[in-house]
Amino acid sequence: MERMNDNVLTLQMLCAEQGMEIDLPTLQQLARYGDCLERWNHKINLISRKEDAPVIIKHIFHSLLITLYHSFREGEDVLDLGTGGGLPGIPLSLLFPRTRFLLVDATGKKIAACQAMITELGINNAIALHTRVEELKGVVFDTVLSRQVAPLDKLCSYSAPLLKAGGTLICLKGGNLENEIAAAMKSNKGQEGFPSKVELHPIHGISPFFSEKQIVIVHGKNSSANND
Numbered sequence: 661m662e663r664m665n666d667n668v669l670t671l672q673m674l675c676a677e678q679g680m681e682i683d684l685p686t687l688q689q690l691a692r693y694g695d696c697l698e699r700w701n702h703k704i705n706l707i708s709r710k711e712d713a714p715v716i717i718k719h720i721f722h723s724l725l726i727t728l729y730h731s732f733r734e735g736e737d738v739l740d741l742g743t744g745g746g747l748p749g750i751p752l753s754l755l756f757p758r759t760r761f762l763l764v765d766a767t768g769k770k771i772a773a774c775q776a777m778i779t780e781l782g783i784n785n786a787i788a789l790h791t792r793v794e795e796l797k798g799v800v801f802d803t804v805l806s807r808q809v810a811p812l813d814k815l816c817s818y819s820a821p822l823l824k825a826g827g828t829l830i831c832l833k834g835g836n837l838e839n840e841i842a843a844a845m846k847s848n849k850g851q852e853g854f855p856s857k858v859e860l861h862p863i864h865g866i867s868p869f870f871s872e873k874q875i876v877i878v879h880g881k882n883s884s885a886n887n888d
């Protein structure tokens with residue numbers, strides 16, 4: 661219980677520093693998710709087992725940073741591609757209960773754990789589905805999210821047919837992305853102009869645990885971002 665309260669306070673402080681005001685029940689739910697994730701991680705490999713940083717910061721606060729660059733609307737359809745144990749989809753679904761989240765992963769046991777956590781936390785705006793993203797058909801999304809899944813050119817080719825006109829792909833990535841961005845721009849030229857613009861937002865100044873981490877926002881040719 662004490663650790664849970666510490667996690668709530670840590671998250672509240674870090675979020676407030678970024679101008680993110682989150683109410684207490686939501687902070688408590690986010691901390692509960694952190695507990696679930698650690699519990700499941702003893703059974704199956706969902707997140708790194710290196711104890712180099714608290715889960716509440718390294719995984720949950722990290723996921724929430726997407727909200728600095730994208731506000732999730734009521735009724736928006738969001739795909740979390742390669743969600744693993746629910747990152748970034750579960751933290752964001754807790755913050756935006758009126759946005760719909762589909763969380764997919766190719767690994768059956770991970771997605772089973774993810775759905776078990778969604779059920780345990782009583783989340784009713786997120787569903788976990790066992791599938792490879794390439795096999796998703798007949799659905800489109802306003803936004804595709806991805807954290808630590810694949811090189812950018814792959815993520816762009818997976819997302820292009822799944823995004824509505826004007827939709828965006830938002831990735832949490834690490835390392836030097838120059839070559840990945842060049843490859844994505846080159847290899848996806850034929851795919852109806854996706855990507856046509858890539859924005860990079862470094863987040864290393866926010867926490868020492870995020871060195872080399874960036875938020876990458878990929879727009880297609882119909883995006884309003886192209887009018888800047």
Ligand SMILES: C[S@@+](CC[C@H](N)C(=O)[O-])C[C@H]1O[C@@H](n2cnc3c(N)ncnc32)[C@H](O)[C@@H]1O
Pocket residue numbers: 706707741742743744745746747748764765766767770791792793794806807808809810
């Ligand atoms: C390194 S894990 C990251 C999981 C999670 N996003 C996170 O941040 O903890 C990458 C995940 O992507 C999934 N994945 C990779 N390629 C995929 C694909 N084509 N379709 C669905 N899931 C995929 C893998 O099964 C794996 O669970």
